[in-house]
Amino acid sequence: MYRIETKRVLNPSVVEMEINAPLVARKARPGQFIILRVDEEGERIPLTVAGTDKEKGAVKIIFQIVGATTEKLGRLNAGDSIRDFVGPLGVPTHTDGIKKVCIVGGGVGCAIAMPVAQEFHRLGAEVTSVIGFRNKELVILEDEFRACSDRLIVMTDDGSYARHGNVTVPLKEMLEAGERFDMIITIGPLIMMKFVTLTAKPFGVPVTVSMNPIMIDGTGMCGGCRLSLVRDGKRVTKFACVDGPDFNGYEVDFDEAISRGRMYFDFERRAHEEVCNLFKGVN
Amino acid sequence: MPIDPKKHEMPTQSPEVRAHNFSEVALGYSEETAVLEANRCLNCRNMPCVCACPVNIRIPEFINRIKARDFDGAYDVISMTSSLPAVCGRVCPQETQCESRCTMGIKFEPVAIGRLERFVADRHNAFGTGEVSRPEPNGHRVAIVGSGPSGLTCAGDLAKKGYAVTVYEALHTAGGVLVYGIPEFRLPKKIVAQEVETLKKLGVDIETNVVIGKTLTVDELFEMGFEAVFIGSGAGLPNFMNIPGESLNGVYSANEFLTRSNLMKAYLDNPVTPIMKGGRVAVVGGGNVAMDAARTALRLGAEHVYIVYRRSMEELPARREEVEHAMEEGIDFRLLNNPVEILGYNNPDDPRDPKNGFVTGMRCVRMELGEPDARGRRRPVPIDGSEFTLPVDTVIMAIGTSPNPLIKDTTKGLEVNSHGGLIVNEDGLTSRENVWAGGDAVTGAATVISAMGAGKTAAQAIDNALRG
Numbered sequence: 057m058y059r060i061e062t063k064r065v066l067n068p069s070v071v072e073m074e075i076n077a078p079l080v081a082r083k084a085r086p087g088q089f090i091i092l093r094v095d096e097e098g099e100r101i102p103l104t105v106a107g108t109d110k111e112k113g114a115v116k117i118i119f120q121i122v123g124a125t126t127e128k129l130g131r132l133n134a135g136d137s138i139r140d141f142v143g144p145l146g147v148p149t150h151t152d153g154i155k156k157v158c159i160v161g162g163g164v165g166c167a168i169a170m171p172v173a174q175e176f177h178r179l180g181a182e183v184t185s186v187i188g189f190r191n192k193e194l195v196i197l198e199d200e201f202r203a204c205s206d207r208l209i210v211m212t213d214d215g216s217y218a219r220h221g222n223v224t225v226p227l228k229e230m231l232e233a234g235e236r237f238d239m240i241i242t243i244g245p246l247i248m249m250k251f252v253t254l255t256a257k258p259f260g261v262p263v264t265v266s267m268n269p270i271m272i273d274g275t276g277m278c279g280g281c282r283l284s285l286v287r288d289g290k291r292v293t294k295f296a297c298v299d300g301p302d303f304n305g306y307e308v309d310f311d312e313a314i315s316r317g318r319m320y321f322d323f324e325r326r327a328h329e330e331v332c333n334l335f336k337g338v339n
Numbered sequence: 340m341p342i343d344p345k346k347h348e349m350p351t352q353s354p355e356v357r358a359h360n361f362s363e364v365a366l367g368y369s370e371e372t373a374v375l376e377a378n379r380c381l382n383c384r385n386m387p388c389v390c391a392c393p394v395n396i397r398i399p400e401f402i403n404r405i406k407a408r409d410f411d412g413a414y415d416v417i418s419m420t421s422s423l424p425a426v427c428g429r430v431c432p433q434e435t436q437c438e439s440r441c442t443m444g445i446k447f448e449p450v451a452i453g454r455l456e457r458f459v460a461d462r463h464n465a466f467g468t469g470e471v472s473r474p475e476p477n478g479h480r481v482a483i484v485g486s487g488p489s490g491l492t493c494a495g496d497l498a499k500k501g502y503a504v505t506v507y508e509a510l511h512t513a514g515g516v517l518v519y520g521i522p523e524f525r526l527p528k529k530i531v532a533q534e535v536e537t538l539k540k541l542g543v544d545i546e547t548n549v550v551i552g553k554t555l556t557v558d559e560l561f562e563m564g565f566e567a568v569f570i571g572s573g574a575g576l577p578n579f580m581n582i583p584g585e586s587l588n589g590v591y592s593a594n595e596f597l598t599r600s601n602l603m604k605a606y607l608d609n610p611v612t613p614i615m616k617g618g619r620v621a622v623v624g625g626g627n628v629a630m631d632a633a634r635t636a637l638r639l640g641a642e643h644v645y646i647v648y649r650r651s652m653e654e655l656p657a658r659r660e661e662v663e664h665a666m667e668e669g670i671d672f673r674l675l676n677n678p679v680e681i682l683g684y685n686n687p688d689d690p691r692d693p694k695n696g697f698v699t700g701m702r703c704v705r706m707e708l709g710e711p712d713a714r715g716r717r718r719p720v721p722i723d724g725s726e727f728t729l730p731v732d733t734v735i736m737a738i739g740t741s742p743n744p745l746i747k748d749t750t751k752g753l754e755v756n757s758h759g760g761l762i763v764n765e766d767g768l769t770s771r772e773n774v775w776a777g778g779d780a781v782t783g784a785a786t787v788i789s790a791m792g793a794g795k796t797a798a799q800a801i802d803n804a805l806r807g
């Protein structure tokens with residue numbers, strides 16, 4: 057069992073927790089993830105390592121409540137325990153030779169992007185962060201990003217806070233103004249990452265995207281997390297859990313990934329409703 | 340007494356009933372039937388059957404004990420060489436191993452060695468006390484990577500000799516393929532759980548949720564004070580055919596499909612893990628994995644299940660009993676057929692159509708058997724112009740697996756062959772000092788009993804090396 061050390065509610069649907077898992081805390085690097093199971097009957101879900109405290113042996117996770125499992129997890133409190141917690145999985149984000157980076161995060165993707173931004177800041181790179189949310193209520197981690205960014209641009213889709221518009225707007229402005237980055241790293245909904253890649257393309261700036269397909273084992277055993285890259289005109293299959301989650305944005309077949317992401321849509325919606333109904337009876 | 344030419348039948352659930360449940364298909368011998376079957380054994384002096392068992396179980400000896408109704412004695416004979424008899428009695432391909440060389444089999448059906456072994460083990464598990472005495476510790480520590488049959492066997496043998504053994508398992512449950520791959524209706528999970536419990540009683544420490552190569556490396560295991568490491572990490576990496584349409588929704592690797600059903604319990608009535616069920620399912624392949632996937636799909640509620648295999652019934656590598664059971668259950672065998680493309684739904688007028696991206700069918704080509712290859716197997720060749728479409732909603736690829744490169748990639752000096760299998764000597768020693776390996780991680784996908792045998796060999800070699 058893995059104890060929940062702390063819990064913080066970041067916005068109505070985003071929760072941060074520190075989980076006691078010393079072996080994972082010792083090893084995890086930015087860009088890697090863990091897989092957890094809340095209880096014996098639970099599903100395995102992947103979440104990014106949002107930070108570690110090696111002394112306490114704790115791993116920080118930040119998750120958005122979107123479905124049955126995250127709903128159950130979000131209802132636990134400090135002092136409770138979760139059944140399984142394995143990691144760190146995946147390849148850490150490449151940082152070598154990157155002196156000037158632009159981090160583009162969307163929604164809960166910002167939670168995944170934050171440790172990456174912090175790592176670049178720690179390594180002394182110049183960090184520009186563009187973080188976008190649907191509305192003011194959903195803004196998370198603004199202070200954390202400010203602390204590790206040389207420049208921070210906050211966007212909301214509806215203009216209810218900070219700048220109005222989506223993240224590609226300021227990105228395009230910067231690129232058009234002649235600004236160049238060694239790398240743009242984007243993490244968020246697939247559709248957003250697709251458009252960030254398209255925005256950067258005319259300027260020839262490299263783009264790294266963080267793919268988050270449905271996963272089970274996280275060790276390369278099931279192939280459920282597979283995605284297609286188009287490399288030199290040829291399609292190659294990769295497993296996001298072991299080959300990623302970071303990939304070259306110009307190679308990823310986003311349309312296929314978006315389609316695969318819809319595989320269990322109906323099932324998940326029903327499962328979430330069931331968990332919510334269950335808790336309605338309790339509360 | 341005249342010789343009974345046929346094996347005694349093992350009772351099974353009727354095909355109509357079992358096609359809709361996940362309970363075990365075969366129900367096992369009663370004491371009476373077991374004794375009758377044991378009496379068919381000729382007690383051959385040269386014991387051909389023993390040589391054909393990968394761990395050389397003393398077959399006539401344990402069968403003699405059954406004849407004498409000394410069932411505990413029979414168990415003792417088996418457990419001298421095998422640590423998982425309840426498993427092997429169920430899943431060994433007996434027709435190509437022990438029973439293939441049985442003298443009775445020359446004129447009649449061979450003695451049902453596997454069924455007798457299963458009987459003895461089940462009886463022991465039902466009536467045995469479950470007491471195990473912890474051996475005196477010998478002060479040495481060994482780490483085992485992976486909790487499949489090879490790792491569990493190696494751990495058990497070493498623990499019995501007094502080693503302090505820790506098994507590291509990447510998944511949340513111990514058992515390897517025995518829990519995530521082979522379905523409940525063929526190998527009930529509680530049998531594996533019982534074996535794992537016995538190991539724990541022997542003092543073996545089982546650490547789940549640890550991925551060697553990620554959470555800890557092999558080098559760190561040595562730093563932690565382990566003196567030897569056994570790698571039994573299996574061959575879990577699924578192969579795909581690399582044909583168009585393989586990333587459509589509804590295409591699974593058998594590993595994913597079976598893991599969702601077995602390990603993640605999607606077979607329960609109200610599962611938390613989703614799986615595509617219902618509709619028409621095509622399983623590509625002809626091994627045990629294909630049979631298990633097909634029969635699992637049927638039990639999950641598929642309307643119609645095809646096995647699509649590119650060779651003929653004769654070459655079908657699955658255990659005979661499973662093929663027979665699958666046929667009885669109504670699995671539709673499409674032999675000498677090979678998939679060339681998977682077709683998906685695409686509504687160009689409405690990109691938001693929820694059916695977009697889901698499988699609708701599989702293009703196949705008919706095959707014929709050509710000249711025998713180097714191994715004497717006749718190679719299937721496509722027949723020109725014979726393409727046709729099988730309308731299906733789900734496709735499951737069961738065309739083999741390879742060893743996972745995770746450990747090799749994170750361990751300096753560990754050599755592998757061109758198939759990704761770890762290279763070992765006859766004792767299971769790898770190219771790294773004090774690192775042994777065995778099972779599917781070395782051979783590629785093989786059998787439970789051979790993995791177990793490799794675990795045993797390595798345990799002996801580790802004991803020799805550490806206490807020499």
Ligand SMILES: Cc1cc2nc3c(=O)[nH]c(=O)nc-3n(C[C@H](O)[C@H](O)[C@H](O)COP(=O)(O)OP(=O)(O)OC[C@H]3O[C@@H](n4cnc5c(N)ncnc54)[C@H](O)[C@@H]3O)c2cc1C
Nearest residue numbers: 101102103104118119120122123124125126164268269324
């Ligand atoms: C490598 C990786 C890292 C991740 N890191 C984080 C993280 O740090 N914080 C976080 O909040 N989420 C993260 N995710 C996504 C997270 O795993 C899913 O939100 C979670 O599995 C949903 O589980 P659920 O049972 O609550 O919802 P479900 O019932 O499974 O799904 C509910 C809704 O979420 C969508 N969904 C399901 N799985 C995913 C997914 N993998 N990606 C995007 N949408 C999905 C479904 O389509 C559905 O609409 C990560 C995913 C991956 C693969």
Ligand SMILES: Cc1cc2nc3c(=O)[nH]c(=O)nc-3n(C[C@H](O)[C@H](O)[C@H](O)COP(=O)(O)OP(=O)(O)OC[C@H]3O[C@@H](n4cnc5c(N)ncnc54)[C@H](O)[C@@H]3O)c2cc1C
Nearest residue numbers: 485487488489509515516520551573778779785786787790
């Ligand atoms: C569906 C199916 C049906 C089968 N049917 C039969 C049958 O009827 N008869 C038969 O004889 N054989 C059958 N087999 C084959 C048989 O199950 C395998 O040959 C056998 O299980 C191999 O044992 P193993 O110990 O080498 O590895 P596995 O059983 O594969 O176990 C390896 C274990 O190591 C773990 N692991 C992997 N990497 C790591 C890591 N880096 N760190 C920690 N842990 C790790 C895995 O999670 C797994 O639990 C079947 C296989 C499948 C998939």
Ligand code: SF4
Nearest residue numbers: 392427431436437453
């Ligand atoms: S272990 Fe397998 S091969 Fe050996 S006797 Fe038993 S059933 Fe036969």
Ligand code: SF4
Nearest residue numbers: 380381383388441442
């Ligand atoms: S070969 Fe057959 S008949 Fe002879 S001892 Fe073995 S099991 Fe008995």
Ligand code: FES
Nearest residue numbers: 274276278279297
């Ligand atoms: S999650 Fe199973 S292979 Fe990646």
